[in-house]
Amino acid sequence: MTGSFPAVRPRRLRSTPALRRLVAETRIDPAQLILPLFVRDDVVDPVPITSMPGVVQHTVDTLKAAVNEAADLGVGGVMLFGVPSDEVKDGVGSAATDPEGVLNAATRAVAAEVGDAIVVQTDLCLDEFTDHGHCGVLAPDGSVDNDATLGRYRDMAVEQARAGSQLLGLSGMMDGQVAAVRAALDNEGFQDVAILAYAAKYASAFYGPFREAVGSTLKGDRKTYQLDPANRREGLREALLDVDEGADVVMVKPAMSYLDLVADVSAAVPVPTWAYQVSGEYAMIEAAAANGWIDRDRAILESVLGIRRAGAEAVLTYWAVELAERLRKEGRA
Template sequence: MSEIDRPVLRPRRLRTTPAMRDLVAETTLRPAQLVLPLFVREGATEPTPISSMPGVVQHTRETLRKAATEAAEAGLRGVMLFGIPEAKDAVGSGGTDPDGILNVAIADVVAEVGDALVVMSDLCLDEFTDHGHCGVLTADGRVDNDATLERYAEMARVQAAVGANLVGPSGMMDGQVAVIREALDAAGHLDTGILAYSAKYASAFYGPFREAVDSSLEGDRRTYQQDARNSRESVREVLLDIEQGADIVMVKPALPYLDVLRRVADAVGELGVPVAAYNISGEYAMVEAAAANGWIDREPAILETLTAIRRAGADVILTYWALEAAGLLRD
């Protein structure tokens, strides 16, 4: 190459050293942006491994408290709690029982960590119903949207009363955020926020989660969760939830829907509403399985995955790698 042919513009100058790359990095990933989902099983005397999610367990109440403390000490700022009851019924009574496993677990964690973590609770009936759907069923087996909203309102009041900082309605019922906000306010829980699962898709990647919560699902959830072929619909759902009082909106799953995440982040940016994304069980399991087979380098893959979700627009990421990622970032 002659002198005159040599490039004048050399973007590689900004990639020459780790310090240079850090200096000009466009996307940051910090432990405080990560939320750790945790499962607690009623009656458990020892943690139960989840076979499809290596490293993740169904906790006892005691080990859940320890896990929450560890999360706070690692610099995480949130946990999302899911309960697995011993008994289920058609209306998910365990979800609104103040002595039910999820509600006592919320109280346990709040007592353990205080304000060091934002304690979030899954507000849905699917873990508590014997049919596994996210709501109450009609006589012919359809999910009854409005009857389900009544159950969600009661569930929100109970979760707030035991100390949840954020309730997370994940059932994709029309009007759920408005009903929950009204119920919380009427009960005096003005400071309890809503992390709305606003754009939740009917995904093939939920399989390991269903093992994690001992799901009893019959059929599928395509009549209330979103169709994977749609993205404009997500923006509509998000804006409706914000109008109804959502404090944070979420896209779930994350990786197959990074385009949706970007679209949502752009749509709500001027409104100042934080955007969360859930790096779900199937996404976790794929990386873990590939790494176990020696096909990918596990730790860089974890950080690259989470960085991609941040780059697409997430302010908050729910991920089963939260605790480990915090350590990797610190190191």
């Protein structure tokens, strides 16, 4: 204090919108946003996902329109998820390695449409394609067989690379999956296809709406392979292992309840750290806003800023296009 006045007044830098913008420590650029998209093989029109207002299961034609819109707004990437019909699901997820299966066919279409303008990414996991809904092949006792699953992941990786995916999102949480996929890609001449390791993926309640989005048939849970929400150190260990195995990017999933992990991982690894703002995070904000309990636009921006502030260099979010459009209108992009 000098006399009766404080000598330090941090409020000066908050006094106008222009000053606040000038001194902002964390920013969002559309190129740091990745849009998850769902494509379904047995529909002629988009199917709304009731638990995720504004999100749909696309046809290939509407998917192409969606990726063009994202590319035009400068969004950094799209992550594609296939939704096969129940008729093609089986115990080993055969449709995942069918060149004409929903995800591989859609990837070819998207790569041809916008492959030079946006990073085309694909989810590499079996859960959408298996009749039991687990992320891997089951052993006779009903447990997920880690090493048998790696063989399926290798084959999936090669098919997705052939279809034009530029970055494979390994989300199954099998031990050794990054090394197995990297070797398969390299052996087939796909040395330039990158790997995004869902390194710290937790067994979370916040995936609930996603189960509807991909038509999941899961019975039970995935606690034997996804991480325990109680464990922080284990998440960092998984990320470091994936980097050692050759991951080009690592990811924390979900984002909101795991910002400590985002900070830990981003400080520890020499590769980019991303985070996934998952379906439950999206649904909660949309539901609260629909009831008039929160300011929707402010909550969306604040939630993504928080993920970026924790250390994520890119964010997978269902609001990627909406945010990119808003940033452009406000002159921030």
